[in-house]
Amino acid sequence: MTKTNPGRFFEDYQTGQVIRHAVPRTVSGGERALYHALYPARHALASSDEFARACGLKAAPLDDLIAFHIVFGKTVPDVSLNAVANLGYAEGRWLRPVWPGDTIRSESEVIGLKQNSNGKTGVVWVRTRGLNQSGESVMEYVRWVMVRKRDPEAPAPETVVPELAEVVDASGLVIPSELNFSAYDFELAGENHRWGDYEIGERIDHVDGVTIEEAEHMLATRLWQNTAKVHFDATNREDGKRLIYGGHVISMARALSFNGLANAQMVVALNAGAHANPCFAGDTVRAWSEVLDKAETAAPGVGAIRLRLVATKGDSGDFVLKGEDGKYAPEVLLDLDYWALMPV
Structure with a gap:
């Protein structure tokens, strides 16, 4: 047997x-340390216990x-x-x-x-x-x-x-009851842009890029105990390549979005997402975002912002998403629609 x-x-x-x-x-804190080593993650709420306490939380989640x-x-x-x-x-x-x-x-x-x-x-x-x-x-x-x-x-x-549902309604977003951005420290967070500074339809080029390496993506995928064969076994695909775990691209793009969205501190909903094209080692990942919607919340000093996060391989400055045929452009790796919390 x-x-x-x-x-x-x-x-x-x-x-x-x-x-x-x-x-x-x-x-444990080991997951945080490895995550911040694998990605250029710098959002203050998840980085600093003292910053998180100043925002009403018991420590950095x-x-x-x-x-x-x-x-x-x-x-x-x-x-x-x-x-x-x-x-x-x-x-x-x-x-x-x-x-x-x-x-x-x-x-x-x-x-x-x-x-x-x-x-x-x-x-x-x-x-x-x-x-x-x-x-x-x-x-x-x-x-x-x-x-x-x-x-x-x-x-x-x-x-x-x-x-x-195409979108998680803003009324259904769950916000930690103790979260309070009334005394938010923009200087320590890294940017001065607040919820009211963003306009629906605005697009942001996050400028930076990271070239994906085999070792890093396999370490990340093992860290999450993801056993999918295509991420580890080079004989599993006819082209002999290991497919980069889509979550690795999500985290890389989210981390890159710090430059321009440093105050989008907590991800609270995932409306939709598509891994548009495969990513392989050697691809340089860049990212851009589009503001899709905004909503007020009952939490003090906290606003909700709905963002489209697009990861690309190569240039991100032209904001191309799909071609005239309605299909994703070949350089687009990820199209992610999510809600985040930001100080008003």
Whole structure:
């Protein structure tokens, strides 16, 4: 009897199925130190206990994307080990900060299935929750992946395509109850730009770039315990290349966005996202953002800003997203739509 796990194939999923993912992970300041070594991450709220306390928090929470990567990574052996592509995200919300000492685990519910016309693959939609040691949800999101079939002759399941909100409504954003930006120190944060300085439709070139290296992306992917073969095994693709983990590109672009959005301190919702084109070692990642919306909040001194974050390989200054055919331009790596919190 074989004891190894080949991962789930498309015909192994059922709508309504709940999957509890292994293995719980207790996080520490080590995750923060490694994250800040891997990416040029400098947002003050996640960097300094004293800055965070001045904003009402008990200490600096871990970067919001650390929570995302940990929760996501645990789902890979059960959801996307045999995936062809990660197709998109929706309805993502960060529900409470993650602190050093917290233990994080993940569970997913299958909410949709649709076999593709070729009969060899199908799309699986899952709603994933990350929970802490008290059973409290720290974040949730929906993603959908294209997964291979083990047996192309296996019958297609009933098609269920979930209806998903295009945008998390601002009224549904969860803001830590103690967060207060009334005495926010703009000088220590790194920029003077506040919520009222940004206009809907404004685009920001974040200027800087980072060339992706094999060792760094594999270290990052191992850090999040993501076991997807395409990120490690050069024989898994016909071109012999290791595919850069999409979350590595997300974190790199978010870190690069500091230059121009240093005060977008907390990511609180993920509206949509697409890994538009593959990223490989040697690509130089740059980023630009577009302001999509703004909303007031009930938290003192806190505004919400909705941003499109675009990562590119090569020049980011021309703000090209899609061609006349409606397809992403070949230099676009990531198109991410999210809400962040910023001092007013």
